[in-house]
């Protein structure tokens with residue numbers, strides 16, 4: 170079958186239905202097994218030993234007292250751990266040398282008969298260090314900022330179109346401001362867990378991961394194994410937000426511990442505190458945005474310069490200015506990213522890396538420009554809407570940002586808004602509304618394969634090694650399979666969450682449905698081609714997600730608009746958000762129920778970012794001091810009032826056979842700007858540094 174035919178639209182019957190989560194009952198009754206909960210005979214427990222300095226090396230490790238504790242089975246350090254075969258990724262290169270790259274890095278582990286014994290005994294390990302001067306000071310005026318070769322997801326570090334500097338010099342209206350976002354931590358509900366068994370040259374891992382296959386592909390070369398020698402089982406995952414999208418050091422530590430006690434399962438789960446050091450985080454950013462426009466608000470120039478941090482041991486370059494390249498139709502545009510390498514934990518993916526901090530800055534600056542031009546902020550965005558991708562010049566597969574803004578305006582009564590700031594006081598609360606745009610790229614990762622077999626009970630088994638991190642994958646893929654095979658959802662038996670099933674790419678970049686769903690559609694079409702509508706029992710077919718030549722011809726991105734109402738207590742500066750609305754243009758919605766949940770989850774995370782979330786690095790110690798939920802505040806139920814997500818009724822024929830573009834991340838993008846813009850409208854105070862805490866709003 171040709172690639173183009175593989176992309177032919179599906180007739181949708183189950184797709185679009187608000188099917189309840191197929192895994193919901195198992196989850197609420199406790200039957201669904203998360204990584205830690207798999208019952209394994211003779212399990213041992215692992216507790217890590219962590220570096221108590223931010224830079225230097227281990228001089229000696231005294232494990233005598235540890236070994237003497239009854240129930241301790243083994244202690245591993247760099248002196249006796251199995252040797253890893255690849256040091257390409259220094260985050261994973263643990264227990265291989267005496268060197269220490271950041272405070273909290275693993276330097277050993279205790280394996281014991283119970284978690285309590287392991288933890289107690291790990292506390293008795295005595296380590297002497299050779300401490301070196303560390304540097305954890307994130308500032309914009311450093312002289313060691315550098316340009317990475319590229320930024321995350323493979324984007325160019327810097328771009329320049331036209332002459333933004335010249336256009337800024339001659340622009341009638343200029344906004345030139347600096348915005349900052351803090352270090353933030355993903356904090357999924359389920360703590361990162363690996364249960365590992367090393368048996369006869371094979372690993373079996375029960376892991377809380379966003380990619381069963383991608384995890385084993387990362388671990389295999391480290392341990393000098395073929396990928397087939399590692400089985401990863403991950404039927405249910407309690408959230409990830411990116412922090413489970415790549416292997417982290419705990420995966421390796423569990424494997425090293427398993428190798429120390431062959432044949433016995435070892436269980437490792439990080440504590441909440443450890444997750445603030447060991448599973449990635451969103452880098453802090455310092456972003457200068459300059460917008461130049463004529464007095465009618467038409468953009469002549471956009472300039473976005475980003476400074477962010479990475480760790481000395483491994484580079485991660487967040488693509489913060491990347492969304493700026495495609496948002497608006499400015500003839501002149503320049504973007505840059507600069508990094509500073511610090512002795513800090515390794516940053517990584519956090520829901521919509523790049524778009525989330527970048528669009529806070531850009532969409533706040535757009536609000537400032539609207540005010541400077543005395544224009545409605547929606548009208549400003551409409552005037553600068555891009556007919557084609559301003560960066561590549563390619564046509565959009567589909568772009569309806571204007572439709573999102575207009576639909577949101579209707580639902581949010583935007584037309585009745587008085588544009589004057591600090592104009593509404595209600596029972597001691599200053600009230601205001603704000604808007605911001607959202608965007609996220611449509612990604613599909615090549616390489617996912619689905620297998621379909623017709624069973625004797627009249628059902629089709631559909632297998633692939635995809636995962637459901639809480640997003641609704643079990644349900645959405647079942648709906649796609651049902652439509653692809655033209656049968657009811659009850660005839661589909663989906664098997665995911667295990668590398669025993671065919672290869673599936675990582676749940677990242679909101680690419681799951683595009684990557685896995687296209688493989689299922691291709692497999693279903695191959696199945697029907699081969700076996701027809703009345704297959705014999707045992708008939709099988711497999712197929713990979715097909716190449717899609719449209720990906721070269723079109724720029725594929727999703728768009729959205731966020732509306733927020735805030736009430737700011739005139740006496741205390743407390744901010745409440747009584748109303749939020751998100752409107753999305755994301756192609757076809759596979760399941761409106763799980764999709765809505767994804768959107769309002771993203772929006773809630775954006776609200777949390779706007780008002781609460783901030784990890785504080787104490788540079789004197791290289792320590793993230795806000796490392797529990799008492800100090801790292803996350804929006805709770807009481808913070809969320811009237812919140813809703815709606816979408817445009819559309820299908821993107823160029824994206825894939827389902828017409829979808831991915832929805833997991835766009836919900837968070839732009840929310841903090843919408844809330845900040847509403848805070849300005851309520852109070853007349855512009856807060857350019859997140860989070861927007863009450864101290865910013867006291868006169």
Ligand code: MOS
Pocket residue numbers: 379410411412414518519520521522676677678679
């Ligand atoms: Mo998502 S942050 O791409 O896992």
